[in-house]
Amino acid sequence: MKSCFGYIRVSTQKQGEGVSLDAQKTAITAFASQNDLTVIKWFEEKQTAAKGGRPIFNQMLRQLRKHAAKGVIIHKIDRAARNARDWVMFAELPDIGIDVYVATESLDFRSRGGRLTAEIQAVIAADYIRNLREETIKGLNGRLGQGLYPFRAPIGYLDNGRGNPKTPDPLKAHLIREMFDLYASGRHSLRTLQAEITRRGLRNLNGRPLTLHGVETILNNSFYTGVITIARTGASYDGVHDPIIPAKLFHRVQDIKSGRSGPKCTRHNHLFQGLFRCGLCRGPMSPELQKGRCYYRCQRRGCPTATIREDRLEDAIRFRLGQLQIKPSAAKKLETAWMSKGAETATEDMAKALRLQIADEEARLERLTDLLLDSTIDRNTYRERQRSGKLRLVELRDELEKLPNAEKIAQRRRDFLELVKTLCLLYENANLAEKREIVENAFSNRLVAGKYVDLQPYKWLVSHDSASSVLECDPERHRDTDLPGVTAGVQNLELILNLKNRAIDDDKPLCRLTSGVPA
Template identity: 60%
Template sequence: MPPHLFAHAGGWHLANARRTGVAKIRRYGRVKEPQYQCMNSCFGYIRVSTQKQGEGVSLEAQKDAIQAFARQKDLTITKWFEEKQTAAKGGRPIFNQMLRQLRRGGASGVIIHKIDRSARNLRDWAMFSELPDAGVNVYVATESLDFTSRGGRLTADIQAVIAADYIRNLREETIKGIQGRLKQGLYPFRAPVGYLDQGRGKPKIPDPRIAPIIREMFERYAAGQETYMSLIDWTGGKGLRNQKGGPLSLHGVETILGNPFYAGLIRIKRTGQTFPGIHEPIISVSLYEDVEAVRTGRRGQIKTRHQHLFRRLFICGHCDGCMIPELQKGRVYYRCKRNFCPTKTIREDMIQAALRKELQRLELTARASAKVHADCETVSTDGKLSEARSAIELQINDEEARQERLTDLLIDGTLERATYADRKAKSDQRLLDLKQQLARLPSATQIQQVHRDLAELQKSLVVTYEMATSDEKREFIQNVWPNRKVFGKNVVVEPSGWLQEAVSGNLISFGDPVRGHGRTFGPILELSRKTRARKLSCKASGE
């Protein structure tokens, strides 16, 4: 800036500021207080890229170098600007604040440690390099650059371009490394809630304390027992916290339920890419799909105000409409929603009595149970196991071939990248589900043990049902009776195949006992174990 600058149109008058150190500012005849500025006053700017670096010696080293330079040049540092933020992107608040104060005459100069400490992007460097044109002296503590000469400014510009290019190359190499980790099935970012970090190059592992809460959280939401808001209270009571140690928010609950990482699939939200992970999943893919169906509205939320026991479990046998519960005079009635349907209402206690009677009919006698145990020892399931394994492997091969065709369509330009990413994500999810099914495929010994456990369970169906909680009773009913109807005042239920075969004296047919969907062996056996543990607890306490 020349020594005398007049801006008559705006009414501003700045005269002899550099020579006298006094800024006389007049505007429309009003005189402001003069700002006294020393000729050798300077700002000191130091910066590190991250908070973690700021905890080390980097900032102190920069500060010491700048102070030594100031003493050598007889400069006075009147204010320090310290920033812990990367210079690869623009918009640094402290850096911009310093520029504004320098343009207003807050100091006659600024001292930085190195060129790359001021800016690593050309936009910020353009603003910083204009300071000498505004009469501000720029000093670099580690180099003898003269910003008043053309050669000195050219050298500084070249160093700034090199710093910007370094950041671009570093970004490309970082992205390349991240992509490599993702293709290996590793998640190179911070572990989500419910998982623990094991260091670089190692998969995340489930947190033994938090993972069961996460699993139950998915199960409760998929079963319609909870909403987002009620899950906040439920997880708070369980002691589940976010990564900052605070309680889960509404967005936090939504993030957890919508993250396929818990099912073993890595999804990069920004790009839409998906990768099969090698970490241990907390939930099955089928459970995640059930949650997604509820979240996206493909399956309605079934939480009601009163949480009646048989809500949405029974349908009208005449019109196939859902039986709606109502509380009237202390009793719960289930009615058909169609006005002219022959089925009117049925009381909840009548449904309870009908279910108990049906359970008594399905219970095995000691003789029938012994026959099932004997059949388990003699009947071989190796052939059925091989058939099941071959069927799943064929489905895996078909899905992998489908992915190859998708890639070919993308390369040929027939498929847009966004469409490809969406189809690839769904294909990865199906492929992961099939691989999980293959991994969970039981051995012949395990199948025989499942048959024995089911035979023991079927000896005490009524007791198991009576000892269960309300949520467990609902799960029990869904697994024992796939089809449940009401005709007038009569309850008609159709038992699962494994129950019918056991009652008729046949060996239970082979099936996947741990498939994620309902009405399977896994949930019903788990419920039986909980009930037996509850019975033992009651006996021990003398109840």
């Protein structure tokens, strides 16, 4: 009896769990017994033949070239190869004395006609897989165009079958939100975030702790904001699934990851790490410990800016916050003037401003497509700008849905007045992390030139005369900030008010106000 190898294959691991491999083995065994052949070794593979590089298939060819067997039996032509390169290597076996048998076909590879028939079938198999690929891509693009994600749900979402959107996982969705919030705080690096989120119980799809790469993948995935981005092509689509995080939080995380928005966690966690820059050369003021005190120094060679102590920076911050506070009498007059204005008009103005921005962003995306068609920009630039534009649209639409009513606007005005009356006290009453947030959201430019500290507040904090427009979401976005939203003033105000509310909830003792002086 002639010794032969038996080769069986399925395209995926899932198919391998079914009956396909057993059916192929049964057919080959029956063919061998009918033709006086003996299968001395089986080669089983669970990988597509559309591309080359199959390890088991290549291992079998190497052994056949060494004449470890006198022939090979396959179930069908397409089990051996669906691409021209692998078929050429397989079809050369008869030339070196290796017999090729097909269990379901009566093909004689020793004859010219038999080999021609086999090669025609191989070409048809290759064309079939190319057509199947095109139809599959067409179907996937159709699903994506409908806002559906046709792949496995990312961590934090659940699959609901074909044609249905993903839904947030009740066990993991809140952990994904916490993960973004932790990183957006600026107090975590990717490594410390990985340790913290693992401690809180977030696991990957296989039930294992997240790797560092897994953490970064989640933070880069716009799917959590409602925008589907295909990594291979860079194309973006509007998803119909419920988002887990707001778009502005996603933007904040991307800014921190790219180094545009403050530092990550450091070993000493200095109070003003990454907040101040040199006013002469615009280089970062880096902290260093000397004899138990923290100093901030410009690290660029030749820069005349000397070091400045951390406590001197704090004195300057207290002094500047004290200057920005308004007296109770002025606050009362401002409150009377505000309350005489209708809050309903403010809501209408906010909605109108947001709709205009949404229309502008949609028009910009249309022009972007025209630029691509005119070859003014390349496809990579188009994909990047398209993703950014869709995220911006999600952010604006989210703000439009969450517009405050008249009662909330009135309360926001009162909160603003309380805030600007007690800025210095709020800073004194905060912990280190909260002090950083106050400084970041109160001052747009934080410079040190020599011994002079320049703290330029955001417009929302100094425009007391026009503060009503700030609180009512002035249609124009401030230029002195990179925070997303209709107005930076509203965002910064809410951040600092949250700190104030936390201080009240924690019932912290009031600290004595320090009369600061410029450094």
